Amino acid sequence: xxxxxxxxxxxxxxxxxxxxxxxxxxxxxxxxxxxxxxxxxxxxxxxxxxxxxxxxxxxxxxxxxxxxxxxxxxxxxxxxxxxxxxxxxxxxxxxxxxxxxxxxxxxxxxxxxxxxxxxxxxxxxxxxxxxxxxxxxxxxxxxxxxxxxxxxxxxxxxxxxxxxxxxxxxxxxxxxxxxxxxxxxxxxxxxxxxxxxxxxxxxxxxxxxxxxxxxxxxxxxxxxxxxxxxxxxxxxxxxxxxxxxxxxxxxxxxxxxxxxxxxxxxxxxxxxxxxxxxxxxxxxxxxxxxxxxxxxxxxxxxxxxxxxxxxxxxxxxxxxxxxxxxxxxxxxxxxxxxxxxxxxxxxxxxxxxxxxxxxxxxxxxxxxxxxxxxxxxxxxxxxxxxxxxxxxxxxxxxxxxxxxxxxxxxxxxxxxxxxxxxxxxxxxxxxxxxxxxxxxxxxxxxxxxxxxxxxxxxxxxxxxxxxxxxxxxxxxxxxxxxxxxxxxxxxxxxxxxxxxxxxxxxxxxxxxxxxxxxxxxxxxxxxxxxxxxxxxxxxxxxxxxxxxxxxxxxxxxxxxxxxxxxxxxxxxxxxxxxxxxxxxxxxxxxxxxxxxxxxxxxxxxxxxxxxxxxxxxxxxxxxxxxxxxxxxxxxxxxxxxxxxxxxxxxxxxxxxxxxxxxxxxxxxxxxxxxxxxxxxxxxxxxxxxxxxxxxxxxxxxxxxxxxxxxxxxxxxxxxxxxxxxxxxxxxxxxxxxxxxxxxxxxxxx
DNA sequence: TCCGCCACTTAGCACATTGTCA
DNA sequence: TGACAATGTGCTAAGTGGCGGA
Numbered sequence: 001x002x003x004x005x006x007x008x009x010x011x012x013x014x015x016x017x018x019x020x021x022x023x024x025x026x027x028x029x030x031x032x033x034x035x036x037x038x039x040x041x042x043x044x045x046x047x048x049x050x051x052x053x054x055x056x057x058x059x060x061x062x063x064x065x066x067x068x069x070x071x072x073x074x075x076x077x078x079x080x081x082x083x084x085x086x087x088x089x090x091x092x093x094x095x096x097x098x099x100x101x102x103x104x105x106x107x108x109x110x111x112x113x114x115x116x117x118x119x120x121x122x123x124x125x126x127x128x129x130x131x132x133x134x135x136x137x138x139x140x141x142x143x144x145x146x147x148x149x150x151x152x153x154x155x156x157x158x159x160x161x162x163x164x165x166x167x168x169x170x171x172x173x174x175x176x177x178x179x180x181x182x183x184x185x186x187x188x189x190x191x192x193x194x195x196x197x198x199x200x201x202x203x204x205x206x207x208x209x210x211x212x213x214x215x216x217x218x219x220x221x222x223x224x225x226x227x228x229x230x231x232x233x234x235x236x237x238x239x240x241x242x243x244x245x246x247x248x249x250x251x252x253x254x255x256x257x258x259x260x261x262x263x264x265x266x267x268x269x270x271x272x273x274x275x276x277x278x279x280x281x282x283x284x285x286x287x288x289x290x291x292x293x294x295x296x297x298x299x300x301x302x303x304x305x306x307x308x309x310x311x312x313x314x315x316x317x318x319x320x321x322x323x324x325x326x327x328x329x330x331x332x333x334x335x336x337x338x339x340x341x342x343x344x345x346x347x348x349x350x351x352x353x354x355x356x357x358x359x360x361x362x363x364x365x366x367x368x369x370x371x372x373x374x375x376x377x378x379x380x381x382x383x384x385x386x387x388x389x390x391x392x393x394x395x396x397x398x399x400x401x402x403x404x405x406x407x408x409x410x411x412x413x414x415x416x417x418x419x420x421x422x423x424x425x426x427x428x429x430x431x432x433x434x435x436x437x438x439x440x441x442x443x444x445x446x447x448x449x450x451x452x453x454x455x456x457x458x459x460x461x462x463x464x465x466x467x468x469x470x471x472x473x474x475x476x477x478x479x480x481x482x483x484x485x486x487x488x489x490x491x492x493x494x495x496x497x498x499x500x501x502x503x504x505x506x507x508x509x510x511x512x513x514x515x516x517x518x519x520x521x522x523x524x525x526x527x528x529x530x531x532x533x534x535x536x537x538x539x540x541x542x543x544x545x546x547x548x549x550x551x552x553x554x555x556x557x558x559x560x561x562x563x564x565x566x567x568x569x570x571x572x573x574x575x576x577x578x579x580x581x582x583x584x585x586x587x588x589x590x591x592x593x594x595x596x597x598x599x600x601x602x603x604x605x606x607x608x609x610x611x612x613x614x615x616x617x618x619x620x621x622x623x624x625x626x627x628x629x630x631x632x633x634x635x636x637x638x639x640x641x642x643x644x645x646x647x648x649x650x651x652x653x654x655x656x657x658x659x660x661x662x663x664x665x666x667x668x669x670x671x672x673x674x675x676x677x678x679x680x681x682x683x684x685x686x687x688x689x690x691x692x693x694x695x696x697x698x699x700x701x702x703x704x705x706x707x708x709x710x711x712x713x714x715x716x717x718x719x720x721x722x723x724x725x726x727x728x729x730x731x732x733x734x735x736x737x738x739x740x741x742x743x744x745x746x747x748x749x
Numbered sequence: 750t751c752c753g754c755c756a757c758t759t760a761g762c763a764c765a766t767t768g769t770c771a
Numbered sequence: 772t773g774a775c776a777a778t779g780t781g782c783t784a785a786g787t788g789g790c791g792g793a
Contacts, residue, residue, distance in 0.1 A: 346762095348760090348761080348762095394755090394756065394757090395756080395757080396756075396757090399755095399756095407754095407755090408754085408755065408756080410756075410757080412756095412757080423757085423758090424758095427758090472759095516759080516760065516761095517759095517760055517761060517762095519760085519761080555751085571758085571759095616760080616761090617761085618761065618762080619761080619762075699760085699761070701760095701761090702759070702760060702761080705759085705760095706758075706759055706760085707759090
């Protein structure tokens with residue numbers, strides 16, 4: 001695997017990565033405040049305030065004004081940044097740099113099938129049994145690269161990887177004729193194409209969504225208190241109050257932004273009388289409501305077996321009725337057939353919209369997508385759909401627009417469906433194509449570090465980070481609409497620190513920023529000298545809040561990547577590096593003579609290496625400390641047992657020395673065995689403790705589900721005789737049915 | 750060319766269910 | 772058998788990237 005980055009121990013086991021999102025959030029908050037204050041100072045202009053809610057108390061009015069002022073400042077600053085970026089794109093030369101670089105101008109699931117999407121290998125066999133007139137299902141080859149340049153590159157790439165065994169085509173393990181039918185001469189798996197016009201289906205029938213149950217008013221005995229006195233709320237206001245009450249134990253409800261947003265939206269649901277009386281959230285007491293819901297939840301837990309079964313049965317009925325659709329000739333499971341219930345918006349991190357009211361979705365908000373010739377879903381009596389359309393260029397069945405960000409929500413198919421399975425397979429095939437040309441791409445971006453053009457240098461350094469550190473692309477975001485998070489292209493100067501020498505290493509870059517879901521990315525990485533010098537150059541004459549890559553965005557980067565390889569985007573690097581890391585780690589960590597549990601531990605370690613690379617974190621489980629403590633108690637007890645066993649062995653040996661008979665010899669042997677067993681048990685417990693500790697803040701599931709080519713895992717299982725159920729649970733096996741079906745023990749990513 | 754919209758994938762958390770052990 | 776831990780599932784927020792129109 002020459003040319004591959006080895007995401008080796010220095011990165012994977014790097015102790016410098018701190019999983020301390022919470023502490024960091026506070027730090028970031030401080031930084032953000034400083035940042036905003038700075039902007040506020042810059043922008044002293046008065047903002048025009050036009051908020052309909054400003055008839056509220058003077059105090060709130062003032063606070064809101066301050067907020068608007070601040071936001072206005074932020075927007076202006078953002079605009080300034082944007083303008084600067086644009087200017088550089090527009091081609092007006094920037095000031096010449098000291099180094100002399102002037103910035104340049106600028107499956108069918110047959111009725112008897114199990115219902116999951118299997119690989120075409122499987123499907124093809126079914127196809128033969130099908131009617132010949134089912135011509136639209138004829139597998140076609142997708143042209144992977146079509147321009148001359150790409151073809152030439154392809155030849156070069158194939159030459160790059162030529163020194164390969166000729167006896168058996170290892171890639172994909174497709175050596176026999178049957179399997180070869182899936183691969184082209186270049187060793188690529190060809191996609192089965194279902195249409196040439198971009199249509200995703202020909203027939204789609206479903207029953208529409210399941211709506212959230214209507215609001216069930218509180219019993220009279222459960223009271224809301226205003227200023228210490230019981231206060232009867234109108235139904236609408238009461239419903240929104242219950243949303244808040246249900247979250248009362250959560251940290252969210254103590255946050256100023258949450259409370260402010262909630263109160264503002266709550267007031268909108270109040271009658272004018274209520275509006276007049278309820279003017280301060282601090283005077284509202286939701287405790288009785290909260291207790292009531294807790295008691296309800298407790299009662300649900302205490303329900304009899306029969307009652308629980310009844311609920312289960314009802315859920316099953318709903319699933320059977322609404323949880324499936326017919327797409328072409330497949331009965332497919334729908335992923336989320338229930339409409340999101342109303343509630344309070346919980347953004348992640350410091351989300352400016354947290355606490356806002358997520359309104360109830362009605363049939364009139366719903367767009368139904370199905371085929372013309374299908375039985376259309378019926379709206380609930382007395383209502384109508386917003387629209388019924390027949391768009392087979394998309395895969396969703398139902399959509400609506402949510403009121404917080406104005407984004408569209410969809411009901412789509414389950415990951416086990418044909419349509420999702422094919423897409424998933426395609427994703428990994430693209431990543432495998434990258435494997436073939438990654439050497440050339442790396443050579444090119446290294447070369448580009450020396451480019452005379454700033455935009456190319458920035459592009460190449462960003463690409464280096466995306467490749468080496470598996471950073472996300474980093475699309476631009478609208479400020480004030482979401483939490484302040486970044487990816488590679490949107491990194492700001494304040495997110496990195498450069499040290500010519502740190503902890504005995506040269507040219508160290510210290511990354512510290514909040515990524516997707518406001519998860520902290522902290523990493524200290526030694527980089528190549530040229531990268532380091534380039535970063536210094538990019539940071540020259542910039543403020544902390546300025547973009548590090550001011551001549552770059554994701555669209556420019558992806559356009560460039562598209563030229564390097566058909567279908568290549570920043571995201572593909574993450575998939576590629578994750579999968580290749582898993583494969584390498586499995587090779588390194590698996591020892592043939594180990595037993596199954598030890599091999600599984602090795603698998604988890606390989607998986608963990610990927611999760612660390614991709615920065616997949618989780619909050620430590622609430623019971624973590626306790627469960628660790630319990631495990632430690634067990635370990636201590638085992639140690640005591642070991643001590644005793646050693647002592648017993650010693651005395652048995654002494655006894656045997658004196659007696660010199662068979663019986664005492666046997667006793668020694670028995671004691672030895674017992675000691676050995678205890679030692680093994682202790683080791684197992686200690687391994688378990690290590691495993692758990694290492695996993696404390698690392699989420700393995702995300703990479704397993706989204707980044708690791710499942711064929712690698714399936715092949716590993718087959719090679720070492722590990723039951724695939726040990727690696728994938730039922731749902732995961734359904735999702736990866738295509739891979740389980742396809743991969744042999746010699747599959748190579 | 751750029752921006753915003755749209756469709757889709759990726760993400761972590763909360764809660765439910767299942768497994769394990771005393 | 773019940774308590775507790777581990778695992779599985781559902782939910783929905785938050786990303787990525789393509790496309791079309793101004």
